[in-house]
Amino acid sequence: MEKRIKITRNTTETQIVMEFDVQGEGEVDVSTSLPYLDHLLTLLGFWGRFYLKVRASGDIDVDAHHLIEDIGLCLGDAFRGSLGEKKGISRMGWAKVPMDESLVEVVVDLSGRPYLVYNNDEILPWLIFGEERDVWREFFKSFSTRGGMNLHIGFVYGKNGHHLIEAAFKALGIALRRALSPMGDGVASTKGMVE
Numbered sequence: 015m016e017k018r019i020k021i022t023r024n025t026t027e028t029q030i031v032m033e034f035d036v037q038g039e040g041e042v043d044v045s046t047s048l049p050y051l052d053h054l055l056t057l058l059g060f061w062g063r064f065y066l067k068v069r070a071s072g073d074i075d076v077d078a079h080h081l082i083e084d085i086g087l088c089l090g091d092a093f094r095g096s097l098g099e100k101k102g103i104s105r106m107g108w109a110k111v112p113m114d115e116s117l118v119e120v121v122v123d124l125s126g127r128p129y130l131v132y133n134n135d136e137i138l139p140w141l142i143f144g145e146e147r148d149v150w151r152e153f154f155k156s157f158s159t160r161g162g163m164n165l166h167i168g169f170v171y172g173k174n175g176h177h178l179i180e181a182a183f184k185a186l187g188i189a190l191r192r193a194l195s196p197m198g199d200g201v202a203s204t205k206g207m208v209e
Contacts, residue, residue, distance in 0.1 A: 018065065019095045021088045027080040028072035034092035036194055038065030046070040046085065048078055050143040054183045055085070061187030078145050079152065086153040090160025093190075100124060107192030111185040116172025120185035123164040124193050130158045131166040142175035150179055154186075 018035040042059035044052045046068060059066035072081035097103075108121040132154060138147040158165035167186070172178045 017096075019092045021092045021095075023084060023088050025084070028070065028084040030068070030070040030072075030084055030088050032070075032085075032088045032092055033065070033067040034089070034096060035065035036062075036093065036096045038063060040064065042066045044068045046081065047072070047074060048081065048143075051078070051082060051085070054180065055089075057180060057183045058187045061184050062190045064187075077149075079149050082145075082149050083152045083156050086156030087160050090157040090162075093157075093161045093163075097124065100126075102196055104193055104195045104197040107189040107195070109185040109188035109192065110170075111181040111188065113172075113177040113181040113184075114174065116174060116177040116181050117170040118172070118178060118181035118185050119166075119168040119170055120182065120189045121166040122186070122189045122193050124162070125164050126162045127164060128159040128162055129164045130155045131168075133166070133168040135169055137169050137172060138178055139175040142179055147175065150182070154182075 018033055021030070021032045021034070023030040040060040040063045042056045044055045044066065046052055046055070047070065055066065055068060068085065070081060070085055072084065074081055103124070105125070106123045108119070110117060110119045132151050135147065135151060140147055142150065154165060154167060167182055169178055
């Protein structure tokens, strides 16, 4: 796999600088101007055992949508860029994570073919961290699309929005770490390549 990737995104809506390495030790240093997003990205980096450094700002006076979505795009670009030819990895991973009354399942395939299934999200409260719940679907959609992965997130049950979203970020980190676990020297595909 490739070494550390640096991504810079400057638009009229957001300014993001990100450093990422899939072969980290869970070292995370995140400052996005949204403390709850910092918390969630820290969980993802810690449980994924990634190196992740983010400096980001944006038009949060409008709302948090652009910043959260664009960080998902940058993280997807960084993740995909760091995978190289995907040799020697398991490719697929999964995790179920409980948090108090909530349970979330995440399954991922680093197939190169992006797809997001975001199941049972109607159980999420309309507002989470003061933002509409759909902004988190947009984050995961951006991340999976740019990361070139098939990502399934299932909110099994729960009531507290904070718990459900936090469990999803933890489960994503664990599932990605499992997908990156060693498996031989070649690519995990009967086709002999992972596109």
